[in-house]
Amino acid sequence: MTDDIPSRIADLSQKLHFHNYRYHVRNDPVISDGEYDRLFHELQHLEAEHPQYARADSPTHRVGSDLSGDFPKAAHPAPILSLANAFDEDDLRHWEERNLRLLPSGSRLSYVLQPKLDGLAIVISYEQGELTRAATRGNGVLGDDVTANVKTIRTVPLRIPVDAAAGAAPPRLVVRGEILFHKDSFLELNQEQEAQGLPAYVNARNTASGSLKQKDSRETAKRKLTAYIYDIVDSEGLELQSEWEILRYLDALGFNLITDASLCSDLDEAAAQLAAWEARRDDLPFEIDGLVLKVNDMSAARELGVVGKDPRGAIAYKFPAEEATTALLGVTIGVGRTGKLTPTAQLEPVFIGGVTVSNASLHNYDQVAALDIRQGDRVVIKRSGDVIPYVIGPVPGARSGNETPIMPPAICPFCSTKVVQPEGAIDWFCPNQTCPERIMRTLEFFVSRGAMDIEGMGPQTIAALIENGLIQDEADIFTLPAEPLLALEGFAEKKVENLLSSIAAAKARPFAQVLTSLGIDGVGSTVAGLLTDNFASMADLQAIAERIRDAEIEFVEQTRPLLPAVAADDSDTEKLRYRLEHPTTELAPRYLNAPELGPRLERLLRPLNLAAESVAIVAEYLKRLNTVSRPLHAIEGLGPILAQNIVDWFTDEHNQNVLAKMQAAGVNMQAEEKVVAGTALAGQTFVLTGTMSAPRGEIKALVEANGGKVTGGVSKKTSYVVAGESPGSKVEKAAKNGVPIISEDELRALLGE
Numbered sequence: 001m002t003d004d005i006p007s008r009i010a011d012l013s014q015k016l017h018f019h020n021y022r023y024h025v026r027n028d029p030v031i032s033d034g035e036y037d038r039l040f041h042e043l044q045h046l047e048a049e050h051p052q053y054a055r056a057d058s059p060t061h062r063v064g065s066d067l068s069g070d071f072p073k074a075a076h077p078a079p080i081l082s083l084a085n086a087f088d089e090d091d092l093r094h095w096e097e098r099n100l101r102l103l104p105s106g107s108r109l110s111y112v113l114q115p116k117l118d119g120l121a122i123v124i125s126y127e128q129g130e131l132t133r134a135a136t137r138g139n140g141v142l143g144d145d146v147t148a149n150v151k152t153i154r155t156v157p158l159r160i161p162v163d164a165a166a167g168a169a170p171p172r173l174v175v176r177g178e179i180l181f182h183k184d185s186f187l188e189l190n191q192e193q194e195a196q197g198l199p200a201y202v203n204a205r206n207t208a209s210g211s212l213k214q215k216d217s218r219e220t221a222k223r224k225l226t227a228y229i230y231d232i233v234d235s236e237g238l239e240l241q242s243e244w245e246i247l248r249y250l251d252a253l254g255f256n257l258i259t260d261a262s263l264c265s266d267l268d269e270a271a272a273q274l275a276a277w278e279a280r281r282d283d284l285p286f287e288i289d290g291l292v293l294k295v296n297d298m299s300a301a302r303e304l305g306v307v308g309k310d311p312r313g314a315i316a317y318k319f320p321a322e323e324a325t326t327a328l329l330g331v332t333i334g335v336g337r338t339g340k341l342t343p344t345a346q347l348e349p350v351f352i353g354g355v356t357v358s359n360a361s362l363h364n365y366d367q368v369a370a371l372d373i374r375q376g377d378r379v380v381i382k383r384s385g386d387v388i389p390y391v392i393g394p395v396p397g398a399r400s401g402n403e404t405p406i407m408p409p410a411i412c413p414f415c416s417t418k419v420v421q422p423e424g425a426i427d428w429f430c431p432n433q434t435c436p437e438r439i440m441r442t443l444e445f446f447v448s449r450g451a452m453d454i455e456g457m458g459p460q461t462i463a464a465l466i467e468n469g470l471i472q473d474e475a476d477i478f479t480l481p482a483e484p485l486l487a488l489e490g491f492a493e494k495k496v497e498n499l500l501s502s503i504a505a506a507k508a509r510p511f512a513q514v515l516t517s518l519g520i521d522g523v524g525s526t527v528a529g530l531l532t533d534n535f536a537s538m539a540d541l542q543a544i545a546e547r548i549r550d551a552e553i554e555f556v557e558q559t560r561p562l563l564p565a566v567a568a569d570d571s572d573t574e575k576l577r578y579r580l581e582h583p584t585t586e587l588a589p590r591y592l593n594a595p596e597l598g599p600r601l602e603r604l605l606r607p608l609n610l611a612a613e614s615v616a617i618v619a620e621y622l623k624r625l626n627t628v629s630r631p632l633h634a635i636e637g638l639g640p641i642l643a644q645n646i647v648d649w650f651t652d653e654h655n656q657n658v659l660a661k662m663q664a665a666g667v668n669m670q671a672e673e674k675v676v677a678g679t680a681l682a683g684q685t686f687v688l689t690g691t692m693s694a695p696r697g698e699i700k701a702l703v704e705a706n707g708g709k710v711t712g713g714v715s716k717k718t719s720y721v722v723a724g725e726s727p728g729s730k731v732e733k734a735a736k737n738g739v740p741i742i743s744e745d746e747l748r749a750l751l752g753e
């Protein structure tokens, strides 16, 4: 084994040189950052253990550089150091032991712990309080002078202190920080790209870097970059003793600091926070790739000194890699209950962040085309938190030429119906409501907890019932006879009896739960509650949907002949035509309460140059549509798209048929009388999260029966968050906002149960 060490070192060096070249020179990496780090770390480790084999040309000796030819160079006042990595708690313990050996015996170290932002380093100088220069890290000694670009970033103060009351600025202050995209800004940027038909950006950090290195600072200004400052590189007239003091001082000057830095009195205290940070990772507004741990006492840190380019007094604790590359072997197609087609990548199994991943989401075919992902490609996979792993993009540099484009199928793989892409949609759909796969997914949802909650009806039972022709849709469940069930394999008498009795019990589910189980797009338990608060029965909902649909058709038929027959070549005209063709989502909600429709429509429709009489006709039919839609559109918390989904669902013939069958079978379709059990919770607002002893709909009803309110999201108005088992991120949001978190038992205690 020992014999292999020199060759492994040679092999790693060669690989790292190659990947450095792919990344920095070709700008076309073939492995992920995580894999690069792993190779780099292994080499570092081997070289440390066997210094006799370390090579002079080792990639570990090279200081990385982001210098480009486009900017003047700026010399940093002190080397811009980097950080050594730790990958687990043991690495941290060794790091501390080594440090303690270098310090006077009996030394004790406290630490500042903060997230490690996945952006790019920036060094900003202030003279007499004025921003005079900003430079990238470059090679650590020289950087690119990007002052004009950095000045466009709003979180960077141009003058310090921002609040004059904070005293005078030091004569000279050079700070260091990180520039990045907040996740929502990056998403927004990609939405704009998409709207313009341009390809999406794949990697937020590279895009931030590209944005900062624009030759024209007006281009940088258009990107919503954010800067966080975390350190002082150089200063005059300052005497700070600890990292914690530095942070407080930077804060007072008005710099944007990473929130949630903590001062830990020892390593145990820091180590105890690692897991919680990793769990929070996906809830943060920015990407982090680990944590930074710094010795708080600056004189101790100075004494520890620097090895290579890494100060001994600080370390990066890296989270397990979330990205890896692997081969895309094939694509399978899933069909959901709405008919939506979802392509899934079948992968050569790859180990990411502690699990083996062999398939990953490809989102949708538009995205596949935009990213130019091809069958046979090497692809970058991301797995983060609880999110299903997904394909970030291809590695074009690894292509052999035998890769083939991935196209949406022409027909549904389950029922052979021609697939469709509705106007304006990015997804493709199987339009066949009797597609066996759609029925399977519909039924799975229909019987699930929170929906009809039918015990003993797992996917296998459903599949058996469909295969044997015993059910064609969800309503058939309620009229299942016993004899043919007994003939099915594995269905003994007791099992059939149990199944039939849970089906019978399900007929009496509360109205809101029945509504939820229909699987109307966007109608979960919260929206179902809004609907049942406003409509007394399923028949009422169907009636309003039909009236709205009729008024909508009437509106479109009456207004279409008024539209000028000009070619819709300009986008304003096109938008207006679209609005007139989709009045239920585009016009009715926004003019629902407009007292004078005529003049307001006249203003909106001006680019169409309609005659005054025509505007009056549009106004007339819109008024009718508004009157009819009011009961639905006026519900607070129910947006126009949801309203449209509801109208679409209830006016569909297949769905009407299912409802009629359910009604005939005795399923409850009526709002219950509001039983007022008490007023113990009057005036209080609750948010429910996690699994509880009963479906959430029931807990909600319980709260409401006692005068309380249940909402979906945590806000300042929330009185309590009730957390069941494995609660979601709402608990963290509550903790952050100081909203009390209680258990289901504590909720019941409030009710005096």
Ligand code: IVH
Residues within 6 Å of the ligand: 081, 082, 083, 114, 115, 116, 117, 118, 119, 120, 121, 177, 178, 230, 231, 258, 292, 311, 314, 316
């Ligand atoms: S402190 C002496 N704190 O991570 C080094 N660095 O892998 C002082 N980074 O080059 C660095 N977030 O660009 C520090 N909270 C943070 C950081 C952070 C991100 C970057 C920084 C550094 C790299 C090291």
